[in-house]
Amino acid sequence: xxxxxxxxxxxxxxxxxxxxxxxxxxxxxxxxxxxxxxxxxxxxxxxxxxxxxxxxxxxxxxxxxxxxxxxxxxxxxxxxxxxxxxxxxxxxxxxxxxxxxxxxxxxxxxxxxxxxxxxxxxxxxxxxxxxxxxxxxxxxxxxxxxxxxxxxxxxxxxxxxxxxxxxxxxxxxxxxxxxxxxxxxxxxxxxxxxxxxxxxxxxxxxxxxxxxxxxxxxxxxxxxxxxxxxxxxxxxxxxxxxxxxxxxxxxxxxxxxxxxxxxxxxxxxxxxxxxxxxxxxxxxxxxxxxxxxxxxxxxxxxxxxxxxxxxxxxxxxxxxxxxxxxxxxxxxxxxxxxxxxxxxxxxxxxxxxxxxxxxxxxxxx
Numbered sequence: 199x200x201x202x203x204x205x206x207x208x209x210x211x212x213x214x215x216x217x218x219x220x221x222x223x224x225x226x227x228x229x230x231x232x233x234x235x236x237x238x239x240x241x242x243x244x245x246x247x248x249x250x251x252x253x254x255x256x257x258x259x260x261x262x263x264x265x266x267x268x269x270x271x272x273x274x275x276x277x278x279x280x281x282x283x284x285x286x287x288x289x290x291x292x293x294x295x296x297x298x299x300x301x302x303x304x305x306x307x308x309x310x311x312x313x314x315x316x317x318x319x320x321x322x323x324x325x326x327x328x329x330x331x332x333x334x335x336x337x338x339x340x341x342x343x344x345x346x347x348x349x350x351x352x353x354x355x356x357x358x359x360x361x362x363x364x365x366x367x368x369x370x371x372x373x374x375x376x377x378x379x380x381x382x383x384x385x386x387x388x389x390x391x392x393x394x395x396x397x398x399x400x401x402x403x404x405x406x407x408x409x410x411x412x413x414x415x416x417x418x419x420x421x422x423x424x425x426x427x428x429x430x431x432x433x434x435x436x437x438x439x440x441x442x443x444x445x446x447x448x449x450x451x452x453x454x455x456x457x458x459x460x461x462x463x464x465x466x467x468x469x470x471x472x473x474x475x476x477x478x479x480x481x482x483x484x485x486x487x488x489x490x491x492x493x494x495x496x497x498x499x500x501x502x503x504x505x506x507x508x509x510x511x512x513x514x515x516x517x518x519x520x521x522x523x524x525x526x527x528x529x530x531x532x533x534x535x536x537x538x539x540x541x542x543x544x545x546x547x548x549x550x551x552x553x554x555x556x557x558x559x560x561x562x563x
Contacts, residue, residue: 254298258380262302267356271309274324276348285334285345288368295375314348327352327362355386385423394444395430432457444470453504454497477517
């Protein structure tokens, strides 16, 4: 068999080798160019963490997939170069999260970064919107510094609706940014707010009819922005209207049989009932005595027991004691504190310590 490469002139063999290398280089350049083009058009991130730490939650993806109009996010941010330490890390995390929102927004989510420090008009605009700089501490390897941080946003949906976040709290945990952003976006997409009723029941406590509970709950913007919260007088005995989807029953007391029937009918038609029930109240009395008072959930003389009714739905209320880590469950001790006016007594609150006893608590379950 004749080897034609050996019979070819040396110059011809070298020319063929150079041509082959040139073709390979051209192919590599074309492939790299195509990869760069595809990467610019279709960006993809791969989350290699076992718990998908850097992946948007399914609830956020559902909100983004349900966008019917464009969502434009104006991010009023201090320059990244001015941030150090934890603030710099938190900003990188936030930018990655915003990029995930854009990638999962099906072309309907855009982000515009604005620096109020470089433009007085932008600074005034941000101030009018309610966005203000915050003084934040940043800890480096050996230093602790304080920075003026702009990190607010205006979310504009469809050109008609908007939501302003005065400050997106810095964090290095991605899902905590979702907790701030996704509810705000959800608020803009809701056409008609679901109605939630705070049920008022007869009570002998200092909070008749749940008035204080209603005031406290109505102060949460995450609730009032997304839901229509009203008080509903359960005492009238009428069936709950169909336009109420959820009832909040806070610390029920003195429920009569008719009220329990009304709640049962509400559940049977598909309503959602959220119950915050106390079976006992505890307080610290004289001589450090731990006092227990039974909460009268059922009206005296009623035939039905509300806790048994809840258990028939699959919700069992336990009777074990949990320590409330608030001042109400802390015991005051007096100590002398030296002041300009001399030694004065001052109350210092310590947790009320329970004494361990040799008893089988499973028998009380």
